[in-house]
Amino acid sequence: MxxxxxxxxxxxxxxxxxxxxxxxxxxxxxxxxxxxxxxxxxxxxxxxxxxxxxxxxxxxxxxxxxxxxxxxxxxxxxxxxxxxxxxxxxxxxxxxxxxxxxxxxxxxxxxxxxxxxxxxxxSQLPNQPIVMSPIKLNSPLCSYRALCSELVERLNWPSEVFASEYDRCFCKTCYPLSMPNICQVNTGNKYPTIIPRNWMKFGLKVDGVQTKVHQIWDKWAVSYHGTVPSAALSMIKHRQICLPGDTLFDGTRLTIRLGHIPDQKAFFTSPTIRYAAQNHYATSIEFTSQIDKCVYTAKIVLRCRQMPDSFTVQGQTLNNSIQNDSDFCDLIPDDEIEWKTDKRGSVIFDGLCVHLKKVLTHENNFQQTTVHY
Ligand SMILES: [Zn+2]
Structure with missing residues (x-):
């Protein structure tokens, strides 16, 4: 390092x-x-x-x-x-x-x-520095970021869970197509970090002891877990992943969801956000913005840091008809797209990613449009 x-x-x-x-x-x-x-x-x-x-x-x-x-x-x-x-x-x-x-x-x-x-x-002056054009990162004027922030405010989570200094927008304006899709930042981390294009990431606070003891920023892999806001907040408050069979703070016992393999007590993530967002649990929520008065469907995905070699890499278990038989991701093959673990301490959450899709414009509420950011 x-x-x-x-x-x-x-x-x-x-x-x-x-x-x-x-x-x-x-x-x-x-x-x-x-x-x-x-x-x-x-x-x-x-x-x-x-x-x-x-x-x-x-x-x-x-x-x-x-x-x-x-x-x-x-x-x-x-x-x-x-x-x-x-x-x-x-x-x-x-x-x-x-x-x-x-x-x-x-x-x-x-x-x-x-x-x-x-x-x-x-150049007349051989040692003159090459002038590099500054790049606009996370422009304060980004409208997508503003809309996503509005949604997150609406979730009404305790402000203590957020670490806004790590917020980062990956919309086309803030993270142009000319930027890489993948980055390999840490020498100690063998897993590639796939950029969550078209998502806005809100930083989450993490436990300083955990990050130091495990050298999380240097060694742990980046993965994504699609879910709904209530389950995400519950896990953030529990400060760990919850597995079927666990009893939560409110006394409810987590059961395996319908349609899932019985007795499979595991937590699933993916190195690519596109797949994580397809998770059965990651259902869309509808939201009308007060900023532009348009209606959006929103998805949320937790960005995780995951202990290397603590999970099983496996193929996709979703119905890939959604993707018309093509791979979910151009960078990770379908047979390595899902990570499975039952080790609670091996996953921490360091970001809340939000994706919005405009479904109804303010001008014409009856005409359905889809605008991808
Ligand atoms: Zn942006």
Missing amino acids: DNKLTKIRRTFAAQLTAKHKLKLTIPNHDSSEATFELFLREMQQQLHKKLAKQNEQLLHESNGNSPLFIQKKQLQKDIEDFQLLEQRQDARAIQQLIERVEHMAMFNRKQDIGGIASSIQS
């Missing part, structure tokens, strides 16, 4: 140098460690100087939405993020940052592949 962090620090520093147009030369990949350290120190100093200057300029600015104010907030956030990598304390935040830096690097590679070649050839 140390090597990985060193690389990420350097990549992030290069991204910040370009983004904030710093007067700095980004060292080549094969530069010495001392050169890199000098560069990192100088980069941080320039960011702080820039922030101080912007703070001064903003002394007489009362408009909290002015471009300079927004720029300053962004700069402040970048400085804090970089410090996160320096301090190496908050593993979860670092994990999230690594994903962001890697996505941005990949995006820039794709965007600038032609540009880099021509800028290297035509």
